[in-house]
Amino acid sequence: MSDTPRAGKPRIATCSLAGCFGCHMSLLDIDERIFELAELVEFDRSPIDDKKKFDGRVEIGLIEGGCCNEENVATLREFRRHCDVLVALGDCATMGGAPALRNDIPLAECLREAYLEGPTVHNPERRLPADPELPLLLDRVYPIQEVVPVDVFLPGCPPSAEAIWQALVALIEGRAPELPYELLKYD
Amino acid sequence: MPGNDRSVDTVVREVCAACGRDPTRMLDIVRGVQRRLGWVPEEAVDRIAAETGAPRAEVAGVVSFYAFFADRPQGRIVIRLCEDVIDKLHGAERVAEALVEELGVGFDETTPDGLFTLAWTPCIGMSDQAPAALVDDVVITRLSRDRARQMVRELRGHGDPHRLVRTWGDGNNAHPLVRAMVENNIRHAGPVVLDGFERGRALEHALRMSPIEVIREIKIARLRGRGGAGFPTGMKWEFTRAAPGERKVVICNADEGEPGTFKDRVILTERADLMLEGLTVAAYAIGADEGIVYLRGEYAYLLALLEDAIERRRRDGLLGRRILGRDGFDFDIRVQLGAGAYMCGEETGLIASCEGRRGDAKNRPPFPAQQGYLGRPTSVNNVETLCCAARIVERGAGWFAGFGTKDSTGTKLFSVSGDCRRPGVYELPFGTTLGELLERAGADDIGAVQVGGPSGRMVGRDALERRLSFEDLPTGGSVMVFDTSRDPLWIVDEFMRFFVEESCGFCTPCRVGNVVMHDAVRKVRAGQASAADVERLRALAGTVRTASRCGLGQTSPNPVLSSLDAFPERWRRELRPARRDDLLPTFDPRAALRAAELLAGRSSTVFPPGEEDAR
Ligand SMILES: Cc1cc2nc3c(=O)[nH]c(=O)nc-3n(C[C@H](O)[C@H](O)[C@H](O)COP(=O)(O)O)c2cc1C
Ligand code: SF4
Ligand code: SF4
Ligand code: FES
Numbered sequence: 001m002s003d004t005p006r007a008g009k010p011r012i013a014t015c016s017l018a019g020c021f022g023c024h025m026s027l028l029d030i031d032e033r034i035f036e037l038a039e040l041v042e043f044d045r046s047p048i049d050d051k052k053k054f055d056g057r058v059e060i061g062l063i064e065g066g067c068c069n070e071e072n073v074a075t076l077r078e079f080r081r082h083c084d085v086l087v088a089l090g091d092c093a094t095m096g097g098a099p100a101l102r103n104d105i106p107l108a109e110c111l112r113e114a115y116l117e118g119p120t121v122h123n124p125e126r127r128l129p130a131d132p133e134l135p136l137l138l139d140r141v142y143p144i145q146e147v148v149p150v151d152v153f154l155p156g157c158p159p160s161a162e163a164i165w166q167a168l169v170a171l172i173e174g175r176a177p178e179l180p181y182e183l184l185k186y187d
Numbered sequence: 188m189p190g191n192d193r194s195v196d197t198v199v200r201e202v203c204a205a206c207g208r209d210p211t212r213m214l215d216i217v218r219g220v221q222r223r224l225g226w227v228p229e230e231a232v233d234r235i236a237a238e239t240g241a242p243r244a245e246v247a248g249v250v251s252f253y254a255f256f257a258d259r260p261q262g263r264i265v266i267r268l269c270e271d272v273i274d275k276l277h278g279a280e281r282v283a284e285a286l287v288e289e290l291g292v293g294f295d296e297t298t299p300d301g302l303f304t305l306a307w308t309p310c311i312g313m314s315d316q317a318p319a320a321l322v323d324d325v326v327i328t329r330l331s332r333d334r335a336r337q338m339v340r341e342l343r344g345h346g347d348p349h350r351l352v353r354t355w356g357d358g359n360n361a362h363p364l365v366r367a368m369v370e371n372n373i374r375h376a377g378p379v380v381l382d383g384f385e386r387g388r389a390l391e392h393a394l395r396m397s398p399i400e401v402i403r404e405i406k407i408a409r410l411r412g413r414g415g416a417g418f419p420t421g422m423k424w425e426f427t428r429a430a431p432g433e434r435k436v437v438i439c440n441a442d443e444g445e446p447g448t449f450k451d452r453v454i455l456t457e458r459a460d461l462m463l464e465g466l467t468v469a470a471y472a473i474g475a476d477e478g479i480v481y482l483r484g485e486y487a488y489l490l491a492l493l494e495d496a497i498e499r500r501r502r503d504g505l506l507g508r509r510i511l512g513r514d515g516f517d518f519d520i521r522v523q524l525g526a527g528a529y530m531c532g533e534e535t536g537l538i539a540s541c542e543g544r545r546g547d548a549k550n551r552p553p554f555p556a557q558q559g560y561l562g563r564p565t566s567v568n569n570v571e572t573l574c575c576a577a578r579i580v581e582r583g584a585g586w587f588a589g590f591g592t593k594d595s596t597g598t599k600l601f602s603v604s605g606d607c608r609r610p611g612v613y614e615l616p617f618g619t620t621l622g623e624l625l626e627r628a629g630a631d632d633i634g635a636v637q638v639g640g641p642s643g644r645m646v647g648r649d650a651l652e653r654r655l656s657f658e659d660l661p662t663g664g665s666v667m668v669f670d671t672s673r674d675p676l677w678i679v680d681e682f683m684r685f686f687v688e689e690s691c692g693f694c695t696p697c698r699v700g701n702v703v704m705h706d707a708v709r710k711v712r713a714g715q716a717s718a719a720d721v722e723r724l725r726a727l728a729g730t731v732r733t734a735s736r737c738g739l740g741q742t743s744p745n746p747v748l749s750s751l752d753a754f755p756e757r758w759r760r761e762l763r764p765a766r767r768d769d770l771l772p773t774f775d776p777r778a779a780l781r782a783a784e785l786l787a788g789r790s791s792t793v794f795p796p797g798e799e800d801a802r
Contacts, residue, residue: 070793073776081768107782128786136783136791138776147774149719149767 010172011058013083014046017072018099018141019065022158023090024048027062029161037165040172045082054082060171061085063150065092067142068099071135080148085171088150089164091157093143100141107139152177155184195230198223203238210241211561213249213543214526217256226257245544252545252691254308254527255484262297262304264342267321268330270307271314271446272681273604273667278331279318283307285332289339302343309529309685310446311485314604314667315372315611322348324487326369359456364491371453375627377598377614379590380454380574384461387505389577393468394513396580401472402428405576408584409596414440414532414569415639415663416738417595420576423566426556428473430564435475438541438560438567439466442483442525442532445640446685447665450600451570453612455482455489458574459496463520465573467505468580470518473566478520481537484527493522529689533738534567536691547691548737571600571664591617595656603628605668621660622651625668632670635753640665641682642742644749645675675754676761679746680708686743697740700731704747711758715773717765721758725751 016024024047028034043049044058061083067073080086091097102110111128115121144150154167160183167177202219206212216239220231227250236243250256268274268283287293290303297304313319316328325348327338338351355361356370373381393401406421427435439462443451454462466478482490497520500506510516528546530536536546538560559565568576575597579587588596595617601624604610608629615624625633637645638655639662646653646660653660669678683705692698707724710716728744735741751758763772770776776794783791790796 070776070780070791073770073774073779074793077770080770108786111786130787130789132789132792135793136780136787138779139782140779142774142779146771148770149765 009040009042010060011044011056012041012046012060012062012168013044013054013058013079014048014062014089015064015075015079016047017063017065017075017093017144018068019090019092019097021047021064023062023064023092026156026158026161027089027164030165031161033165037168040169054078056082057084058082059084060087060168062087062089063093063144064089066096066099066144067138067147069135069137073138073147076144076148085151086144086148087152087154087167087171088144089154090159091155094145094153094155096141096143097157100143103140107137111137154179156186159183195224195228196234199231199234199238203235208239209543210239210245211541211543213239213241213246214253214523214540216543217246217249217253218524218526221256225263226260228258241543248545249543252528252547253484253525256526257304260297260301262302263346264302264323264348265304265306265321266339267306267308267311269309269311269313269317269319271310271317271685272669272678273310273314273447274317274319275681276605276669276673277317281332282318282320282330282335285335286339289336302346303339308485308527309689310444310448312443312449312452312483313369314447314449314602316370317604321485322351325349325351326367326485326488327351328368328370359492362492364495365456365488367488369452369456369488371456372611373453373457373614374603374609374611375613375615377590377600377616379578379587379598379614380458380461380571380600381612381614382578384458384464384577386460386464386500387503387511389461389464389581390467390471390505390511393471393580394511394516398428398472398474401468401580404584405472405579408575408579408587409594410572410575410579410587411595411657412569413571413575413599413663415445415642415661417657417661420568420572423556423568424469424472426554427475427564427566430557432558432562432564434477434563435473436477436479436560436563436565437466437469437473437475438478438534438537438565439480439570439573440532440534440537440567441480441486441570442537443486443570444483444529444532445642445663445665446682447602447604447637447640447667448663449602449604450612450664452486452489454570454574454600455486455493459489459493460500461574461577462570463496463500464505465568465575465577466520467500467510467518468577469566469568469573471510471516473564475566476517476519477560477563478518479541479560480520480522481531481541482522482524483531484525487524490522490524497522529685530691530739535737537567538565545691547693548739550736569663592654592656592658594658599655599662600664601655601662601666602664603630603666603668606630606632606670606673607668615655617656618654620651621646621653621655621666624655624666625651628668630668630670632672633668634671634673635669635675635678635750637665637667637669637678637682638662640667641685642738642745644745645678645753646749647753650753675750675757676708676712679750680705680712682746683708683743686739690739690743691737694734694736694740696731696734697736697743700727700735700740701743703727704731704744708747710773711761714761714763715775716761717763717772718759719765720773721751721762 061079163183170177318330410420411417531540531546535549540546555565686701
């Protein structure tokens with residue numbers, strides 16, 4: 001690992017893989033406590049500060065979404081390499097979530113339906129997207145625990161702002177998050 | 188013929204009428220319809236529902252639950268090859284290849300001429316004469332590649348599975364009502380179950396006592412159930428007797444589904460009367476007027492013999508009204524034939540099956556002794572348990588308790604199979620050491636022993652001094668021997684596949700947990716797992732064990748847990764060091780990208796081919 005440990009405030013990185021950004025929205029739902037959070041930590045790579053590369057090692061990495069394509073896998077590996085504690089944020093990261101609904105359908109069939117045969121498709125050349133810029137899809141959507149070791153799971157779709165807040169505070173203080181039942185109850 | 192509505196209609200009407208349009212006889216109805224139509228088409232399901240008044244979903248549920256019922260057309264002859272480990276170590280896979288070649292179709296497929304369907308099936312209770320198969324109801328043992336080919340060719344000619352049997356086995360296997368090639372393989376007949384028996388003797392003794400005294404006698408003998416759980420039989424009878432309810436039921440559990448167990452097969456062949464007498468004694472003690480023998484579908488070849496024994500007992504006044512002239516002692520027995528489901532050996536699944544439903548386990552309480560068959564207090568007892576009970580009444584509790592150990596009185600029938608020279612049934616006192624049993628069985632090279640079937644435990648050579656008994660090394664009878672050339676992890680893999688197949692699917696820990704555990708075992712075997720994966724597997728095994736609803740799920744983690752105890756170094760040898768900062772060894776990006784690469788007509792640049800090890 002090329003990163004050197006840093007002094008100062010703990011650092012946080014976040015990303016959204018095969019997710020809907022709902023988990024990030026829920027993070028923003030901590031409302032004015034976002035100022036408190038900014039006091040407590042520094043954001044490294046994250047869509048929140050639009051920072052696209054790691055500057056160095058970070059204490060906490062939050063991952064939203066599972067892996068649906070090769071880029072997701074590469075990003076997740078980057079996070080694993082840079083983060084002391086990796087958190088699966090939300091049900092997509094933990095279990096695949098809605099994107100994993102395609103998991104029982106072979107990839108070729110999914111693409112055929114989406115780009116060739118679907119009732120609203122207009123694709124006279126009948127071409128599947130194959131631009132080298134586009135990341136290749138995986139055969140199915142993998143929850144992140146099937147791809148890298150994961151340290152903490154925060155269930156919920158999305159986890160509530162309160163759950164995220166309490167978990168983050170615990171992690172910043174170096175404790176394992178223990179959420180009360182009310183925060184893990186969804187009906 | 189299948190598909191013709193009018194005839195479906197007629198067939199269903201006739202079969203239902205013959206079963207009194209009784210929805211509790213759904214298994215017999217579906218079996219009857221399938222016998223005449225070859226399978227159970229949708230229209231038949233509709234018609235059965237209409238005839239019996241059962242909800243359509245229940246009928247469809249029964250058809251889909253049982254392995255022997257077909258909801259799509261199948262061949263005129265169905266060949267089911269046993270796929271358990273014991274058969275595999277005797278060459279079942281080579282037999283399978285020969286069948287596939289000769290038939291020209293794979294497993295779960297039907298030949299284009301509609302003559303044959305080929306299928307796998309779990310243990311059919313012939314582990315001492317493996318590889319074995321069922322051709323319709325006919326048992327074929329000791330298969331080889333050549334015999335398998337020969338069998339198919341012959342069937343193409345005469346189409347009659349019964350004609351495949353040219354030599355009959357010993358004892359009642361040669362009886363005109365059986366005519367099976369099955370061998371008893373009784374290697375040691377003990378003094379309790381396999382000793383000679385005179386019909387009616389135990390019952391005469393019982394009738395000299397009051398029902399309460401009979402129960403007391405069973406309790407003094409400290410008889411415990413032989414079906415696996417070891418519950419005290421006297422206590423079970425007492426609960427059932429005391430439970431409120433006008434009518435009470437006793438059931439003999441002859442489902443014998445635990446792979447590697449075949450001792451009940453031998454009892455049913457040679458000592459059916461002793462079992463039936465035990466069931467009658469139980470009825471007397473409990474005050475039951477109704478008895479059922481639940482015979483697994485795999486043992487259909489013993490049905491006629493069993494029904495004949497029941498009929499003769501009726502003629503001799505040992506069943507029916509006023510048994511042995513005793514006023515008020517009315518009791519009769521019917522046989523319920525199963526249809527291929529391990530779950531139906533579990534007592535609440537078994538009761539559901541007797542009621543004509545899917546063999547799903549039920550919640551307890553209420554226990555069967557409180558509310559069982561059709562809501563009536565019911566006592567379910569294993570075949571061997573009932574034999575012991577009859578003997579206790581005949582010869583006395585003191586005599587019986589003279590055999591065995593303090594907490595495991597009497598003898599036990601062990602079914603030994605696998606890598607040994609004398610596989611078969613051994614009736615020995617409880618407390619016999621594993622080593623002594625295996626020495627008798629001629630197991631010279633012992634690597635691993637599976638005691639109690641897949642739901643029991645795997646032990647190594649260091650367990651040879653342990654005593655076969657409830658207090659030390661319990662077993663319902665199954666003892667499978669594996670020599671040192673067999674891989675314990677392969678055995679675990681096979682057993683987990685069995686549980687995945689046989690889970691009834693009702694509760695999540697078992698339905699999902701077994702699949703996840705099986706995947707994990709396979710990853711270990713593929714050299715893709717780290718120590719952390721095994722720890723996760725162990726934790727999951729604990730969850731499945733505690734959170735499952737019935738005994739199947741509660742015991743399904745045993746192959747994993749017991750082999751981890753007995754062969755830790757074997758597990759460790761497959762493990763890869765975990766790298767916390769990288770992809771898991773179980774995740775293979777190249778494999779995950781193959782489909783997309785084919786579709787896009789290009790290779791990945793993020794995980795390019797040939798860099799598998801560079802990651
Ligand atoms: C999945 C499963 C399968 C079982 N299969 C059998 C069986 O084939 N035969 C049997 O006697 N007991 C079987 N049992 C145990 C029965 O539930 C029940 O305990 C037993 O029949 C009671 O009889 P006993 O007290 O005489 O042993 C099974 C249990 C489970 C959980
Ligand atoms: S868990 Fe829910 S909110 Fe979070 S990314 Fe998935 S779908 Fe969106
Ligand atoms: S433990 Fe398994 S077999 Fe038993 S009820 Fe649950 S799913 Fe069915
Ligand atoms: S008959 Fe195949 S293992 Fe029992």
